[in-house]
Amino acid sequence: MHPTLLPVAEAQTRLFALARPLSTETVPLAGAAGRWTAEAVDANRTQPDSDLSAMDGYAIRHADLPGPFALIGESAAGHAFSGTVGLGQTTRIFTGAAMPGGTDCVLVQEDAERQDLTIRLSGEGPPRVGSNVRPRGLDFSTGDALIEKGQRLTPAGLALAAIAGHATLPVARRLTVAIAATGDELAPPGTQDPGKLPETNGLMIAAMLRDLPVEIVDLGIIPDDLPTMTAAFAAVRADILVTTGGASVGDHDLVRPALSAAGGSIDFWRIALRPGKPMMAGRLGDAVVLGLPGNPVSAFVTAHLFLRPLIAAMSGATDPLPRPFPARLGEPIRANDHRQDYLRAELRDGLVFASTVQDSSMLRTLARANCLLVRDPHAAAGQIGDAVEILPIA
Numbered sequence: 001m002h003p004t005l006l007p008v009a010e011a012q013t014r015l016f017a018l019a020r021p022l023s024t025e026t027v028p029l030a031g032a033a034g035r036w037t038a039e040a041v042d043a044n045r046t047q048p049d050s051d052l053s054a055m056d057g058y059a060i061r062h063a064d065l066p067g068p069f070a071l072i073g074e075s076a077a078g079h080a081f082s083g084t085v086g087l088g089q090t091t092r093i094f095t096g097a098a099m100p101g102g103t104d105c106v107l108v109q110e111d112a113e114r115q116d117l118t119i120r121l122s123g124e125g126p127p128r129v130g131s132n133v134r135p136r137g138l139d140f141s142t143g144d145a146l147i148e149k150g151q152r153l154t155p156a157g158l159a160l161a162a163i164a165g166h167a168t169l170p171v172a173r174r175l176t177v178a179i180a181a182t183g184d185e186l187a188p189p190g191t192q193d194p195g196k197l198p199e200t201n202g203l204m205i206a207a208m209l210r211d212l213p214v215e216i217v218d219l220g221i222i223p224d225d226l227p228t229m230t231a232a233f234a235a236v237r238a239d240i241l242v243t244t245g246g247a248s249v250g251d252h253d254l255v256r257p258a259l260s261a262a263g264g265s266i267d268f269w270r271i272a273l274r275p276g277k278p279m280m281a282g283r284l285g286d287a288v289v290l291g292l293p294g295n296p297v298s299a300f301v302t303a304h305l306f307l308r309p310l311i312a313a314m315s316g317a318t319d320p321l322p323r324p325f326p327a328r329l330g331e332p333i334r335a336n337d338h339r340q341d342y343l344r345a346e347l348r349d350g351l352v353f354a355s356t357v358q359d360s361s362m363l364r365t366l367a368r369a370n371c372l373l374v375r376d377p378h379a380a381a382g383q384i385g386d387a388v389e390i391l392p393i394a
């Protein structure tokens with residue numbers, strides 16, 4: 001008989017509910033990259049703060065065309081012309097420089113000829129008032145709402161915050177993630193011992209978190225021994241404890257008993273998910289515990305669906321879940337059973353092809369995949385060209 005399996009979306013909601021809010025810190029912009037805004041970012045200045053030239057040329061009054069113009073000075077970026085330009089006059093002007101008083105458009109230098117202090121039109125000239133000028137406030141004005149609370153700070157978002165007058169931003173403090181692999185069969189990568197298996201999951205999961213605001217504590221390999229595992233868990237000081245392996249029902253699957261013995265509690269166990277069914281979540285002291293299955297592909301998929309989103313949610317993200325993208329099937333696919341399926345697949349030219357063998361121990365197909373093909377519980381069989389959803393993973 002099937003045990004009751006929690007739907008994926010419900011498990012994600014329950015997992016986020018296990019987390020307590022993190023305190024915030026105010027950091028220099030460079031340190032805020034890839035973190036989530038703890039407060040909305042509003043403009044502290046107007047951009048541009050005056051009318052600026054968008055081209056190199058001559059600042060003129062459109063009504064004075066076709067000229068000629070008497071050259072009376074220069075306006076460069078950071079060095080505005082201090083006077084006023086009168087009838088039939090012009091100043092040299094460069095990209096990013098303030099428009100002198102009395103001018104309203106820029107004659108690009110390719111359309112002008114200079115002879116001593118006289119500028120003559122040699123091409124078409126600016127077609128209208130405002131040509132080649134960036135008006136004050138083109139991008140935004142003081143007080144405009146620029147970035148909402150809970151948004152991830154992209155490189156462009158950081159540049160926007162800087163040009164809006166900010167040098168620092170408040171973000172959630174960096175959280176600590178302790179990662180433990182469990183299993184007597186495991187040995188560090190490079191092992192040639194017969195009967196030993198190179199440990200993959202700790203390494204893989206740490207690499208999956210590299211773009212997130214976390215400090216990683218590597219707890220290494222914990223053997224399948226209840227007192228040892230209990231002691232290792234009891235000593236953890238972290239915001240999140242991630243384990244892999246020992247999550248299922250075998251006699252050597254000790255993560256749940258060790259967690260209880262260390263004083264922790266399980267909130268849920270077993271998800272209607274493939275791969276990744278035996279995943280569990282709970283708490284241990286101040287930490288949220290995420291017990292991922294040992295099969296490497298199951299660990300990868302559950303880390304993608306639960307661990308990364310948990311870190312995002314704890315760090316203040318409004319939308320912590322990975323965003324699915326639409327694609328079309330490149331080949332027929334069977335009907336699904338009661339578990340939500342995440343098939344290793346390749347997206348090529350908008351068409352998605354799932355690997356034929358989906359055993360959750362096989363890393364070769366995972367390493368080749370660039371997306372997961374999402375199949376809802378009881379999804380009907382699909383034909384070439386049918387609309388599906390994918391999660392990019394590379």
Ligand SMILES: Nc1nc2c(c(=O)[nH]1)N[C@H]1C(S)=C(S)[C@@H](COP(=O)(O)OP(=O)(O)OC[C@H]3O[C@@H](n4cnc5c(N)ncnc54)[C@H](O)[C@@H]3O)O[C@H]1N2
Pocket residue numbers: 181182183185186197198199200201202244245246247248249250253275276277278292293294295296298360361
């Ligand atoms: N009777 C049942 N047996 C199993 C069930 C079940 O429902 N009933 N579920 C199966 C599913 S689905 C999965 S997934 C696995 C996961 O079990 P565990 O989390 O207990 O994982 P282990 O048994 O410890 O390991 C599974 C597999 O993965 C290898 N492994 C584990 N950790 C690592 C690591 N860090 N690096 C590399 N490889 C690792 C391990 O050697 C095993 O081969 O349970 C099924 N069984």
Ligand code: MOO
Pocket residue numbers: 273274275276277278293295297298360
């Ligand atoms: O859920 Mo297990 O992860 O199917 O292999």
